[in-house]
Amino acid sequence: DAGVIQSPRHEVTEMGQEVTLRCKPISGHDYLFWYRQTMMRGLELLIYFNNNVPIDDSGMPEDRFSAKMPNASFSTLKIQPSEPRDSAVYFCASSFYGRDKQYFGPGTRLTVT
């Protein structure tokens, strides 16, 4: 299995631009999670899906952030408009059992200038 796949691995954009991060979970996993990691706040859960349905988005920082999961093999996290404080590493994770044994992707390092 290829594991969780994220793209792009690195993204540099200017403030105000739209950013879209992509994730392909492990086949057969029903849960998908988006996390953000920064030096200031550590690793934070933004949102998670079960069977393509958003279950808890209480970690999404504000309305500029949105996430979708149109099918079982693809999810996006969009930031519009982006701001410098959004600079972080964004991880996608998937699991079969929900909270148990979440498998993380390699992350997307986002830099907003």
Next chain:
Amino acid sequence: GESVGLHLPTLSVQEGDNSIINCAYSNSASDYFIWYKQESGKGPQFIIDIRSNMDKRQGQRVTVLLNKTVKHLSLQIAATQPGDSAVYFCAEASAGGTSYGKLTFGQGTILTVHP
């Protein structure tokens, strides 16, 4: 201006020694705990997990101990190797409702193994 970030605890050991990484959790309702290893530039990697109905669980070279009385979790690594150098995170989760899928991560501990 100067950026301020998390000051992670650090642990330095010699190759071959045993390592013990500690974690205090906050939620007495947590019933599931998990340890992750994160190497530089990579995503967190699952190491071992334990449920609250257990106090010890062993894997390959790793043991997790859970003390619910004092809300403390530890990860023991036997015969530590240079490849074990990484940041180690504990995470906790509680059952029920929309919180079921949520892991809350600790700040992490930096383990450095010297040859």
